[in-house]
Amino acid sequence: MIGTESKQQEIIKAYQFRHACKAFDTNKKISDEDFHFILETGRLSPSSFGFEPWKFVVIQNEALREKLKPVSGGAKGQLPTASHFVVILARREEGLRPDSVHVNKMWKDIHHMPEEVVQDWYDFYKSFVETELEDNDRLIFEWSIRQTYIALGNMMTAAAQIGIDSCPIEGFDKKQVTAILQNEGIINGDDFGVACMVAFGYRQKDPKRPQTRQHLDEIVEWR
Numbered sequence: 001m002i003g004t005e006s007k008q009q010e011i012i013k014a015y016q017f018r019h020a021c022k023a024f025d026t027n028k029k030i031s032d033e034d035f036h037f038i039l040e041t042g043r044l045s046p047s048s049f050g051f052e053p054w055k056f057v058v059i060q061n062e063a064l065r066e067k068l069k070p071v072s073g074g075a076k077g078q079l080p081t082a083s084h085f086v087v088i089l090a091r092r093e094e095g096l097r098p099d100s101v102h103v104n105k106m107w108k109d110i111h112h113m114p115e116e117v118v119q120d121w122y123d124f125y126k127s128f129v130e131t132e133l134e135d136n137d138r139l140i141f142e143w144s145i146r147q148t149y150i151a152l153g154n155m156m157t158a159a160a161q162i163g164i165d166s167c168p169i170e171g172f173d174k175k176q177v178t179a180i181l182q183n184e185g186i187i188n189g190d191d192f193g194v195a196c197m198v199a200f201g202y203r204q205k206d207p208k209r210p211q212t213r214q215h216l217d218e219i220v221e222w223r
């Protein structure tokens, strides 16, 4: 069995290995098994109320990547070179209303909650949406987007642990990317909106600079 210390070192090494990779080696493809593993860590990520408000669209079609490039400045090096390129969609407000089809499906079909438990959660969730999210479409969607970033982080860390590079991407024009995905029939109706992107692959070269971070003392306060 691996000792605690070496397990910790192994995980920290993966965090140190991960960097925002700008360009990938186009000769190296991530295996189906490894990519499935990365997606699985996204699927198993936690979400508020267990609603899993995400969809991972894996864009392998070169022509579609080309279409996204002019409106995705932050992904110009990654779009043409990534082994796998993912646009993470977040469920929009309509599907997160307390009486929506999705919320009901999650409670009943996925989490198998008994009817009386669903009723309790319904009341609690309704009050959460009304008070914390001000029953506001934009706030509900932003809350949904926030949760996709947990899956994003988990997928990148999991990738790093098996020696796969990645880059999180927010540098794109949301309206234009949404329009492209609607045109392609990837986003239909108002179910989902674009949250963020993430590219995976194997680095072309090592990063120019070593990882730079603030000291732990600057970001942690003990009381």
Ligand SMILES: Cc1cc2nc3c(=O)[nH]c(=O)nc-3n(C[C@H](O)[C@H](O)[C@H](O)COP(=O)(O)O)c2cc1C
Binding pocket: 018, 019, 020, 021, 022, 073, 074, 075, 167, 168, 169, 170, 171, 172, 211, 212
């Ligand atoms: C939410 C988010 C969005 C980001 N968007 C981009 C992007 O559009 N393009 C890019 O090359 N890097 C992007 N980055 C990478 C950051 O610039 C990078 O993580 C940061 O500078 C720290 O560097 P490191 O990840 O290499 O340690 C993004 C990072 C995060 C977390």
